[in-house]
Amino acid sequence: MSTDTLSRTFAALADPTRRDILARLSVADATVNQLAEPYRMSLQAVYKHLRVLEEAGVVSRSPGPQPRIVRLEASALDQMEVWIERYRRQAEERYHRLDRVLAELRDTDENEERHR
Amino acid sequence: MTTVTADPTVPIVHITRDFLATPEQVFRAHTDPELFARWVGPDTMRTRIDHWDARSGGSWRYVSVTDDGVEFAVRGCFHDVRRPDRIVQTFTFEREPDGVALQTAWFEDLGNGRTRLRAQSLVDSFEGRDGMLKTGMRRGLDDGYAKLDRMLINDNR
Numbered sequence: 001m002s003t004d005t006l007s008r009t010f011a012a013l014a015d016p017t018r019r020d021i022l023a024r025l026s027v028a029d030a031t032v033n034q035l036a037e038p039y040r041m042s043l044q045a046v047y048k049h050l051r052v053l054e055e056a057g058v059v060s061r062s063p064g065p066q067p068r069i070v071r072l073e074a075s076a077l078d079q080m081e082v083w084i085e086r087y088r089r090q091a092e093e094r095y096h097r098l099d100r101v102l103a104e105l106r107d108t109d110e111n112e113e114r115h116r
Numbered sequence: 117m118t119t120v121t122a123d124p125t126v127p128i129v130h131i132t133r134d135f136l137a138t139p140e141q142v143f144r145a146h147t148d149p150e151l152f153a154r155w156v157g158p159d160t161m162r163t164r165i166d167h168w169d170a171r172s173g174g175s176w177r178y179v180s181v182t183d184d185g186v187e188f189a190v191r192g193c194f195h196d197v198r199r200p201d202r203i204v205q206t207f208t209f210e211r212e213p214d215g216v217a218l219q220t221a222w223f224e225d226l227g228n229g230r231t232r233l234r235a236q237s238l239v240d241s242f243e244g245r246d247g248m249l250k251t252g253m254r255r256g257l258d259d260g261y262a263k264l265d266r267m268l269i270n271d272n273r
Binding site: 090094109 | 119121129131135229249
């Protein structure tokens with residue numbers, strides 16, 4: 001999987017509604033109306049989410065007349081890469097918190113130097 | 117920028133990250149329990165240190181608590197604590213007591229008050245390593261991801 005595809009996949013997965021849509025499609029194919037049903041948002045908004053998922057290649061819509069069936073393209077989610085990227089993001093969040101702790105330590109240490 | 121690599125031949129994960137701090141400061145943030153509890157995370161949980169003896173041969177245990185009061189306990193031993201450049205420790209999720217990882221952190225002085233952290237986690241099987249990657253530190257917390265995990269696992273069968 002190229003870095004580009006991977007970042008598109010991750011942008012697609014970054015949203016909880018889109019993850020929910022994927023999780024539901026993993027159980028069964030569905031029409032857009034069926035997908036939209038549980039959400040408090042316009043059909044238009046659901047289409048927008050589907051477009052992002054389609055562009056990332058993780059879902060596809062059958063060609064032909066309405067209602068078109070949405071299905072999951074699970075092969076697009078290279079599992080190991082997905083796991084590693086998510087693990088990396090968690091580590092990055094953790095180290096971002098560490099950055100803040102270290103910034104305080106630097107300030108404290110510099111103040112102590114000054115008062116010595 | 118954090119980099120993560122999973123070795124294809126050994127069940128090990130490597131992480132590298134640079135910090136604007138001296139090795140001594142990064143080392144302190146890893147060994148002082150109050151500092152450690154502030155960053156180990158995840159964001160959605162509080163960290164309660166139960167026991168902490170950051171000396172070679174010492175041990176540690178802490179509990180991550182969700183807003184709903186669900187607790188995830190982890191523990192291990194400090195095998196070797198060498199100020200300010202290396203820590204070797206074991207790591208076990210108490211919910212999976214048979215699993216143990218051997219973790220090593222190196223704090224490399226880059227000069228100009230910068231430090232490169234290299235951390236590796238050696239697990240006892242590829243299955244264990246992949247499990248660690250899959251769930252990260254947030255098992256079951258993020259519902260959307262949990263569902264996605266199930267999806268990916270089912271797809272794998």
